Amino acid sequence: MNSLAKRLGITLVLLLMMFGVGHWFKQPAVLTEDALTVAPLLNPVIEVRLMSLSGSKPIPVQIAGRWKILDGSKPGHPLLHPGSGGFEGSLFIDSTGPQLGPYRTNSEHIIVETEAEEALWLDTFLYPGKLHIRTVREKTGRVSRLDLSLEMPLEDYVMGVVCGEMSSMQAGVHDALCAQAIAARTYALQKRGSKRGLRDDTFDQVFLGLDYRTTQAEAAIEATRGLVLQWEQALVPAFFHASCGGGTANAMEAGFSKKDLAPLSGTLEPACRTPRGIWEREVSAEKLDGLARRYRIGEWLQGISTIERDASGRLLEVRLLGDEEHEDLAGERLRAALSLPSMQLIEVEVQPDGSAIFRGHGFGHGIGMCQTGAVRMSRGGSTFQDILQHYYPGAELVPLTSELRYLLPPLQ
Ligand SMILES: [Zn+2]
Numbered sequence: 001m002n003s004l005a006k007r008l009g010i011t012l013v014l015l016l017m018m019f020g021v022g023h024w025f026k027q028p029a030v031l032t033e034d035a036l037t038v039a040p041l042l043n044p045v046i047e048v049r050l051m052s053l054s055g056s057k058p059i060p061v062q063i064a065g066r067w068k069i070l071d072g073s074k075p076g077h078p079l080l081h082p083g084s085g086g087f088e089g090s091l092f093i094d095s096t097g098p099q100l101g102p103y104r105t106n107s108e109h110i111i112v113e114t115e116a117e118e119a120l121w122l123d124t125f126l127y128p129g130k131l132h133i134r135t136v137r138e139k140t141g142r143v144s145r146l147d148l149s150l151e152m153p154l155e156d157y158v159m160g161v162v163c164g165e166m167s168s169m170q171a172g173v174h175d176a177l178c179a180q181a182i183a184a185r186t187y188a189l190q191k192r193g194s195k196r197g198l199r200d201d202t203f204d205q206v207f208l209g210l211d212y213r214t215t216q217a218e219a220a221i222e223a224t225r226g227l228v229l230q231w232e233q234a235l236v237p238a239f240f241h242a243s244c245g246g247g248t249a250n251a252m253e254a255g256f257s258k259k260d261l262a263p264l265s266g267t268l269e270p271a272c273r274t275p276r277g278i279w280e281r282e283v284s285a286e287k288l289d290g291l292a293r294r295y296r297i298g299e300w301l302q303g304i305s306t307i308e309r310d311a312s313g314r315l316l317e318v319r320l321l322g323d324e325e326h327e328d329l330a331g332e333r334l335r336a337a338l339s340l341p342s343m344q345l346i347e348v349e350v351q352p353d354g355s356a357i358f359r360g361h362g363f364g365h366g367i368g369m370c371q372t373g374a375v376r377m378s379r380g381g382s383t384f385q386d387i388l389q390h391y392y393p394g395a396e397l398v399p400l401t402s403e404l405r406y407l408l409p410p411l412q
Helices: 003-008 154-165 174-191 215-224 285-294 331-338 371-379 384-391 402-407
Strands: 045-053 059-063 067-071 078-083 087-093 098-100 109-114 120-122 125-127 130-137 143-153 227-231 279-283 301-309 315-322 326-330 344-350 356-361 396-399
Touching: 045 087, 045 154, 087 143, 143 154, 154 174, 154 215, 174 215, 174 227, 174 371, 174 384, 227 402, 285 301, 285 315, 285 331, 315 331, 326 331, 371 384
Parallel strands: none
Antiparallel strands: 045 143, 059 087, 059 120, 067 078, 067 109, 087 098, 109 130, 120 125, 130 143, 227 396, 279 356, 301 315, 315 326, 344 356
16 A cells, blocks of 8 residues: 555644633733943854864865964964965865865864954855864764854844844835844844854854845944843843744743743734745655654654644644554654744645645744744834834843843853
């Protein structure tokens, strides 16, 4: 019997709406802005992970003006000071470690520092800050990869995120860009102390180089310099996503937080659910049956049923039905496994070849600020304070001054 016949034997049940209502009553928002503060604003250093380099494929590197290579374990001690002529060449893996053009070292951590502020190009991107190159070895001592990251002041990083996460050259989006800058600044600081670090892609926040700066993004950074979101004497994990598809999610219910956080409790947003916004994704029979094998519930996936949806329709928990057993898992895990845009699913259509077409609303995990909604609010005349109050209810907007140093998690 082929997978189609097996799968058609059981209906895919994805339209059971099981609404929970408890957390949809928002707490009153307490947004305050202490503009009269006299303590200096902090602009701490942020490190963002770029790509990892493995194998023999080199990365083009260009440096303008004076530069040097420092030993990461002894900052302040240059390993090399090549002079003022700049550099143009490639970074690649040598048998002993990293090799930058003719320069090689067996140091496990080196830092490339430029004298001028905007002088480092990596694989066509112009980047701010210092480049860290860390060597990762196999047990045998052989180099397996080089991990690259950039260290820069927080506000430079926020600029790269605002340009990477939002289209800034549209009319009427200034307050959405301001809200994005504050969310990005808060999220980055909150992640600053984590062992995993901060990635430069959608896993954390998309960070683009300096070439993508716009005057609109610069205006948003300037208008919000140093402002962060706090709740109960701590930084808010200020998640955001492209489109909520009808409502944002409760972070604890969706598995993004161990405790219930009022600013991430979720809110309904029917304007983000439009017929024009419905997406469609085809998932192969092979991939669907692969799920059954991965979770050891049989050879075939016969159906997916809903266990729990939130008030906006997002699947929080689903049951995978294999030909032998079943497995319950969080909606977000199914989304990741099948590379679906969101878990605001509306239907699944099984095809004659055993594949299935998934249809739904929204893009992203649905936690925190909805960028589509933020742009809509901004164009409708809302201020960035209104936008943040809507998506992070109860959060306080505070300037990150030396008096609020307690907000900064210690570096690992
Ligand atoms: Zn939305």
